[in-house]
Structures are given as structure tokens and as C-alpha cells.
Amino acid sequence: MLWRNRATGGAVDEEHVVVWERPERGARGPAAVHSRAELAAVAVTLADRDGLAALSMRRLATALGTGPASLYRYVAGREDLLDLMTDAVTGEIDLDAPLGGDPVADLTALALRTRAVHLRHPWLSDVPPEPLRLGPRGLDYLEYAIRAMADVELPGRAKTEAVALVNALVAQFARVEPRDGDGGDDRRAARAGYLVRAATAGNHPHLAAALADDADVSPRETTEELFERTMRRVIGGLLSDTR
Amino acid sequence: MLWRNRATGGAVDEEHVVVWERPERGARGPAAVHSRAELAAVAVTLADRDGLAALSMRRLATALGTGPASLYRYVAGREDLLDLMTDAVTGEIDLDAPLGGDPVADLTALALRTRAVHLRHPWLSDVPPEPLRLGPRGLDYLEYAIRAMADVELPGRAKTEAVALVNALVAQFARVEPRDGDGGDDRRAARAGYLVRAATAGNHPHLAAALADDADVSPRETTEELFERTMRRVIGGLLSDTR
DNA sequence: AGAAACTGCGAACATCGATCGCAGTTATGG
DNA sequence: CCATAACTGCGATCGATGTTCGCAGTTTCT
Numbered sequence: 042m043l044w045r046n047r048a049t050g051g052a053v054d055e056e057h058v059v060v061w062e063r064p065e066r067g068a069r070g071p072a073a074v075h076s077r078a079e080l081a082a083v084a085v086t087l088a089d090r091d092g093l094a095a096l097s098m099r100r101l102a103t104a105l106g107t108g109p110a111s112l113y114r115y116v117a118g119r120e121d122l123l124d125l126m127t128d129a130v131t132g133e134i135d136l137d138a139p140l141g142g143d144p145v146a147d148l149t150a151l152a153l154r155t156r157a158v159h160l161r162h163p164w165l166s167d168v169p170p171e172p173l174r175l176g177p178r179g180l181d182y183l184e185y186a187i188r189a190m191a192d193v194e195l196p197g198r199a200k201t202e203a204v205a206l207v208n209a210l211v212a213q214f215a216r217v218e219p220r221d222g223d224g225g226d227d228r229r230a231a232r233a234g235y236l237v238r239a240a241t242a243g244n245h246p247h248l249a250a251a252l253a254d255d256a257d258v259s260p261r262e263t264t265e266e267l268f269e270r271t272m273r274r275v276i277g278g279l280l281s282d283t284r
Numbered sequence: 285m286l287w288r289n290r291a292t293g294g295a296v297d298e299e300h301v302v303v304w305e306r307p308e309r310g311a312r313g314p315a316a317v318h319s320r321a322e323l324a325a326v327a328v329t330l331a332d333r334d335g336l337a338a339l340s341m342r343r344l345a346t347a348l349g350t351g352p353a354s355l356y357r358y359v360a361g362r363e364d365l366l367d368l369m370t371d372a373v374t375g376e377i378d379l380d381a382p383l384g385g386d387p388v389a390d391l392t393a394l395a396l397r398t399r400a401v402h403l404r405h406p407w408l409s410d411v412p413p414e415p416l417r418l419g420p421r422g423l424d425y426l427e428y429a430i431r432a433m434a435d436v437e438l439p440g441r442a443k444t445e446a447v448a449l450v451n452a453l454v455a456q457f458a459r460v461e462p463r464d465g466d467g468g469d470d471r472r473a474a475r476a477g478y479l480v481r482a483a484t485a486g487n488h489p490h491l492a493a494a495l496a497d498d499a500d501v502s503p504r505e506t507t508e509e510l511f512e513r514t515m516r517r518v519i520g521g522l523l524s525d526t527r
Numbered sequence: 528a529g530a531a532a533c534t535g536c537g538a539a540c541a542t543c544g545a546t547c548g549c550a551g552t553t554a555t556g557g
Numbered sequence: 558c559c560a561t562a563a564c565t566g567c568g569a570t571c572g573a574t575g576t577t578c579g580c581a582g583t584t585t586c587t
């Protein structure tokens with residue numbers, strides 16, 4: 042057997058197991074000083090403040106008052122940490138809200154609550170979207186979403202994919218949202234400047250027109266309203282059984 | 285003045301310029317051995333073969349037969365390289381296909397062609413989605429997409445955002461697509477195994493049902509057909525002016 | 528009581544992106 | 558025509574990262 046460490050699964054011969062299927066603690070040794078939940082909580086705090094790129098194993102270890110090597114007693118690697126963090130903030134989404142029965146309305150409401158989490162934790166849209174990053178709270182989330190589609194006549198695969206698509210859209214919206222930190226205004230201004238410059242310089246009449254139209258018409262619509270309207274349309278399109 | 289290097293813009297006081305706004309070559313020194321286009325081409329080849337994570341400055345330099353430091357004569361950093369690569373493969377999309385006049389159909393067709401590029405270059409969905417990663421070919425792409433919506437009565441901002449959303453969806457679909465390399469079958473199987481195990485073990489009846497339904501009904505629909513159908517619905521939803 | 532399984536962690540390794548400075552090369556201006 | 562400025566390639570190197578190894582100490586099981 043190649044088992045070397047219960048918590049990290051350091052050498053599980055070729056078969057990488059997910060964090061959630063590895064026991065957090067053994068029963069033999071001394072009591073652990075920290076816990077996965079604590080790791081996740083502190084990591085989320087750091088990421089909230091300095092962004093995901095600034096979250097390194099060392100910094101997390103320092104914030105926990107220990108050395109980098111110690112973290113690997115709780116986690117097999119950085120990936121596991123991202124799993125933990127993602128699931129932790131997923132737990133902030135209220136899943137006790139009763140379903141009204143209209144799938145489109147229910148999923149739109151859920152998307153709005155998901156959006157709130159993204160706004161609270163901007164690093165969330167920077168987490169590399171693994172094909173299956175689902176912890177316990179993620180599973181609850183998925184269950185809730187699929188339950189909202191109980192009356193929809195669609196194959197199971199279509200439903201799960203619909204949830205993935207909706208989440209991808211929420212992340213995309215969150216990315217566009219202006220982030221408060223790191224004076225992103227300069228960057229944004231520079232970027233936008235380049236866009237209009239390039240659009241007008243090159244031969245891109247439609248683009249230029251769209252950008253000009255954008256500058257003229259002041260957005261009287263809240264971003265949240267725009268989000269909700271768009272989301273309702275997309276979800277409606279996704280669930281429609283019209284061929 | 286803080287100018288130190290024309291090509292990389294190494295120290296442009298606080299104002300980071302995009303790659304595309306920096307001249308590729310000065311007029312004074314000796315002829316450059318390589319070019320941005322060559323960098324991009326080789327980088328794309330490497331990423332196609334080994335994935336984006338395996339593409340480091342050093343490896344690219346080695347593939348070019350030079351040292352890592354030399355790359356910074358053509359590019360300000362890894363970000364610039366990603367810009368170059370993204371724009372290069374964007375250029376593979378045919379933008380000469382005539383528009384039929386139906387925005388939904390035209391955009392769906394464009395999305396299909398974009399999907400083909402993603403399948404050809406799986407690393408594309410791993411490129412961190414910067415808010416504005418648009419090179420010359422990207423601008424042409426955007427122009428084409430907006431032109432397809434010429435008759436749609438929507439504010440400019442809505443149109444550009446619609447394109448971004450569609451692209452996000454294409455990327456999401458590409459992520460789900462089984463990748464040929466690195467024996468991802470094992471990972472996928474392990475992941476899927478965990479999903480059904482967790483869904484049935486915990487209290488997730490709807491999820492379990494959806495997964496079971498998925499396993500039973502063999503997918504008689506091509507992934508491409510599923511993609512096209514979904515895309516048409518979503519785009520239709522996005523462009524509908526119904527309140 | 529001894530073995531087994533665990534814990535924290537200092538030290539170290541490989542790799543990464545990026546910078547600096549220098550020798551050599553080319554164009555420009557007086 | 559030549560000195561100067563601007564440029565190129567690149568070896569050496571820096572700081573930071575994720576991760577591993579081995580050891581001393583601790584707790585539980587048999």
C-alpha cells in the first residue's frame with residue numbers, strides 16, 4: 042500500500058481522490074491544531090482582501106501562525122484549498138427559500154442570490170472552473186436547482202448542464218462588474234480607451250457605433266436589473282421545450 | 285521619461301499599455317531573430333500538445349532555441365503572450381461567411397465556428413478571461429458579431445455584452461467536452477464516481493434522479509447538436525425584445 | 528509496554544516569471 | 558565619416574511559488 046498520509050492522500054496510487062472523500066482526521070495522533078474549515082475561513086478572508094492571486098500557501102500559513110509545510114496535513118495541495126473555499130462561500134447561499142413553482146422565476150432568484158456571493162467574494166470568478174468542483178454545499182445547491190426544475194420535461198443531463206451554464210453566466214457578469222479594490226479604474230480606463238481607439242482607427246463601424254451608443258445613453262437600468270432581465274431570458278430559453 | 289524598452293514597454297510609468305498598442309520593433313538596432321507572430325505560433329503548438337499549464341516562458345524559449353530572457357524583447361510578460369495566442373487562434377474563425385439576416389441564426393453559426401476553435405485548441409478555455417483581451421482579430425470578430433445584430437433594437441452595451449456572454453457559454457461547453465490528451469478518462473471517471481456516490485449517499489433525490497436518467501437514456505443527440513440547440517435558445521432569449 | 532498512526536514543522540528542491548547589465552549591432556545626426 | 562543613441566540577444570540572478578522529506582514528539586490501539 043502506498044498510503045502515507047490520511048488527510049492529504051499524498052500517494053494514493055494513481056487514483057486521486059477528491060478532498061471530500063478523504064477523512065479530515067485520523068484517530069491515532071495528537072489533536073490537530075487547525076481544521077479544514079478554519080483553513081477555508083482564513084483563506085476566504087485573505088482572498089476577499091487581497092485577491093486570489095495574492096493567496097499563497099505561505100501567506101495562508103503565516104496568517105494561521107504556522108509554516109507552509111503544516112498546511113499539507115489538512116490539504117493535498119492548492120487545488121483542495123480552492124475546493125474548500127468555493128464550497129465555503131457556496132454555503133452562504135440561502136437554500137431554504139421556498140420554490141414558487143415557476144422554474145424560470147425560481148432559478149432566476151437563485152441566480153440573483155449566487156450573484157450576491159460573487160459580489161461579496163470577487164475572487165470567486167477567478168477560481169479556475171474545474172469540471173467538477175462540488176463539495177457538500179455545492180451538492181445541496183445543485184439539488185435545490187434541479188428540484189426547481191422538477192416539472193420541466195428535460196433529460197437529466199440537460200438540467201445539470203443548464204445549472205452549469207447559468208453559473209458560468211453569473212461568473213461572467215461578476216467579472217464585468219467593477220471591482221472595488223486595487224484601483225482597477227486606471228486599468229479599466231486604459232483598456233476602454235484602447236477599445237474605442239482601435240475601433241475607430243480600424244475599419245469597425247458597427248463596433249464604433251455600439252460603443253458610441255453606449256457612451257451616449259446613460260444606463261438608467263441598474264446592473265442588477267440588467268442581470269435579472271438577462272438571466273430570466275436566458276433561463277427561459279434554456280428550459281423552453283419548443284423545438 | 286521612464287522608457288526603457290520599446291517592445292516590452294518595461295517601465296511605462298503607471299500606464300500599462302496593451303501589447304497591440306506597442307510597436308513590435310524599433311528602427312535602430314539589429315534585425316530581430318524572431319517575431320511576435322512566431323512566438324504566438326510556437327506557443328500555440330506547445331499549448332496544443334501539452335496544455336496551457338505546461339507552457340512556461342522557459343519551455344517556449346527552449347522551443348525557439350533561445351534563452352528565457354530573450355522573450356522579453358518581444359513581449360512584456362506572460363499575459364502578453366496569452367493575448368497573442370488568443371488572438372492568433374481567433375484568426376482561425378471564418379469571418380467571410382455571409383450573414384443571412386437572421387441574427388439568432390447568424391450568431392449561432394458563429395458560435396459553432398468558435399466552438400470548433402475551442403475543440404482544436406483545448407487550452408483556450410483555460411486562458412484566464414481578462415475583461416478585455418481583444419487583439420486585431422478579436423476586434424474583427426466583435427465587429428462581425430455586432431454587425432450580425434444590426435437590425436436588433438438593443439443598446440450598444442447590450443450587444444457587446446451579449447457577445448461576451450455567448451463566448452463564455454462556448455468556453456463552458458468546451459470545458460465539459462472530453463479532452464483527448466493526458467488520459468483524462470480516469471479523472472473523469474473518478475469525478476463522476478464521486479458525484480453519484482455523494483448524490484445517493486447524501487439526501488439528494490432530485491440530483492440522483494437526474495444522474496440516473498442521464499445514465500439510462502443513451503444520448504442519441506450529438507454534443508454538437510445539443511450545443512447548437514442550446515445556443516439557439518439562449519441567443520434567442522438574449523435578443524428578444526419582449527419585456 | 529510496545530508498535531502503529533498520526534502531528535507540527537524546519538529545511539530543502541524544482542520551477543516559475545521577471546530583471547539587470549553587458550557585449551555586440553544597426554541606424555541616425557552632425 | 559564617425560560618434561552617439563537606440564536597439565538586440567542573453568548569461569546570471571533574484572524573489573516567490575507549490576510541494577516533499579525527514580525527524581522529533583504525541584496519542585491511540587493491541
